[in-house]
Amino acid sequence: MITEKVNKGNEVKQQAHYLTDIERQFIDHEVSLVPHKSAAVIEALKIVQHQRGWISDDSVNAIAAYLQMSPAEVDSVATFYNLIFRKPVGRHVILVCDSISCYVMKYGDIYKALQEKLHIHFGETTSDQCFTLLPNACLGCCDHAPALMIDNDLYKDITVAMLDRILKQYT
Missing domain, CATH: 3.40.30.10 (Glutaredoxin)
Structure with missing residues (x-):
């Protein structure tokens, strides 16, 4: 689990972003094939989507944290490709x-x-x-x-x- 602190007014909350062991294993393989972690973002999105069916905001945050990218960078890739689903889809x-x-x-x-x-x-x-x-x-x-x-x-x-x-x- 990767956590980050989120400031909401005077309150600090811990926000958890999870990738499963199998997702991390497949993503690590893709990362090993490219010169920079961020270059595996498309494959990471495809891996997580294959496991979960779609890419939620939590999935974007988990991938971003794991690949050391901002959620906005991951989301910009996810929304560019029409085969990455940013809302639930059927079976x-x-x-x-x-x-x-x-x-x-x-x-x-x-x-x-x-x-x-x-x-x-x-x-x-x-x-x-x-x-x-x-x-x-x-x-x-x-x-x-x-x-x-x-x-x-x-x-x-x-x-x-x-x-x-x-x-x-x-x-």
């Missing part, structure tokens, strides 16, 4: 590519069908906490548009008719 994250290629190939039909099937819009999570639906600027498969990704699984040449079969794999 499965659906990224719908909305690049120009996918747009031209009717990604809107896919998005509309997902909205209807899941009863959510971009940025929302289903009531059972199973899925979070997010837009993504590019999934890197423009020649197979439209595309979407669920967790680490990429689906190309998507049609509305394929969605039930795809979603069923994650429920």
